Amino acid sequence: MRMASAFYESCVLFTASDLGLFAALARLGGEADADGVAVACGLNVRGAGLVLDACVALGLLRKSGARYVNTPEAAAFLVPGAPGDLSVALRYNRDVYAAWGQLGELARTGRPVERPALHLGEDPARTRAFVLAMHGRALAMGRGMVPHLDLRGCRRLLDVGGGPGTMASLLAQANPELRCRVMDLPPVAAVAGELLAAQGLQDRITLIPGDYHTTPFPAGNDAVLFSGVLHQESPAAICDLFARAHAALDPGGRLYVVDMMTDETHTQPAFSALFAVNMALTTESGWVFSDVELGGWLREAGFQEFACRPLPPPLPHWIASARKAG
Numbered sequence: 001m002r003m004a005s006a007f008y009e010s011c012v013l014f015t016a017s018d019l020g021l022f023a024a025l026a027r028l029g030g031e032a033d034a035d036g037v038a039v040a041c042g043l044n045v046r047g048a049g050l051v052l053d054a055c056v057a058l059g060l061l062r063k064s065g066a067r068y069v070n071t072p073e074a075a076a077f078l079v080p081g082a083p084g085d086l087s088v089a090l091r092y093n094r095d096v097y098a099a100w101g102q103l104g105e106l107a108r109t110g111r112p113v114e115r116p117a118l119h120l121g122e123d124p125a126r127t128r129a130f131v132l133a134m135h136g137r138a139l140a141m142g143r144g145m146v147p148h149l150d151l152r153g154c155r156r157l158l159d160v161g162g163g164p165g166t167m168a169s170l171l172a173q174a175n176p177e178l179r180c181r182v183m184d185l186p187p188v189a190a191v192a193g194e195l196l197a198a199q200g201l202q203d204r205i206t207l208i209p210g211d212y213h214t215t216p217f218p219a220g221n222d223a224v225l226f227s228g229v230l231h232q233e234s235p236a237a238i239c240d241l242f243a244r245a246h247a248a249l250d251p252g253g254r255l256y257v258v259d260m261m262t263d264e265t266h267t268q269p270a271f272s273a274l275f276a277v278n279m280a281l282t283t284e285s286g287w288v289f290s291d292v293e294l295g296g297w298l299r300e301a302g303f304q305e306f307a308c309r310p311l312p313p314p315l316p317h318w319i320a321s322a323r324k325a326g
Contacts, residue, residue, distance in 0.1 A: 012054045014094040017087050022070055022078040031069040088136035099281040106281055116283045121187035131164050131191040138166035144315050149256055151175045154222035160212050161229030165192040165205055172204050183208040217248035224249055227258040234285040242301035252326035260288045261318040271316050298322045
């Protein structure tokens with residue numbers, strides 16, 4: 001029954017975030033009653049009160065008398081503009097919520113229940129929302145990943161399928177000598193260009209609009225990064241990408257993979273196994289591979305010194321590295 005009602009919590013979180021309840025409390029001096037929140041957000045008082053009480057029950061808010069206040073966690077991660085803001089990132093989970101209701105269709109057909117093109121260029125609004133959600137997720141998680149990517153001595157990095165360019169921007173900020181090239185589909189790259197311009201990084205990060213399946217990789221790289229992209233590719237496509245990455249690297253160059261991964265059974269960690277279902281619902285070849293499979297593909301492509309490990313909690317990702325012979 002706990003599993004059967006787990007979606008109650010998701011709905012409360014999505015709704016409270018979308019309605020701006022956490023932001024409203026931050027604006028209203030840190031606390032307010034249901035009337036004040038309802039007026040600030042244009043809501044019905046009774047309806048707002050029910051959602052606010054549910055947020056208290058879930059530990060997102062605290063309640064004293066009739067007044068509500070953000071918990072420290074909500075203030076840090078759910079108020080737009082906060083350093084750890086995840087409010088935009090949550091919208092990706094909200095957007096795939098309907099797809100999970102069609103899980104039986106995936107089991108019957110083995111095909112995704114929505115077309116990936118919807119959020120990869122076909123629907124401009126959905127594409128923009130997707131890219132901004134990925135930017136929000138990468139900002140929140142990327143800061144924890146950057147220290148684990150050793151780019152000392154690297155001057156040029158190719159970020160394949162780099163989406164909004166968030167990881168490239170974080171890496172550029174952490175490594176002053178680094179110049180990055182980010183390859184992704186033209187509609188995605190267009191939104192990435194706006195984000196990079198707003199950060200003043202367009203001089204250090206070059207966008208390469210194109211499909212990484214067919215667009216040639218530029219040569220002369222000290223490092224190639226695949227961050228959160230390979231879980232939508234088939235084994236054959238991954239092997240092709242690694243072979244092309246190997247050719248695009250200078251001797252001694254490094255390859256990094258940051259992604260969800262599982263053990264050999266494809267069942268642990270549990271979140272990775274569930275994420276595999278999410279990817280299969282929304283992409284043609286979506287899944288989550290194991291660290292053992294990844295090592296085999298990299299060695300087949302000619303890489304050496306393969307290493308792989310989970311990143312420290314609460315990050316759900318793993319990081320793998322390999323090197324082209326010098």
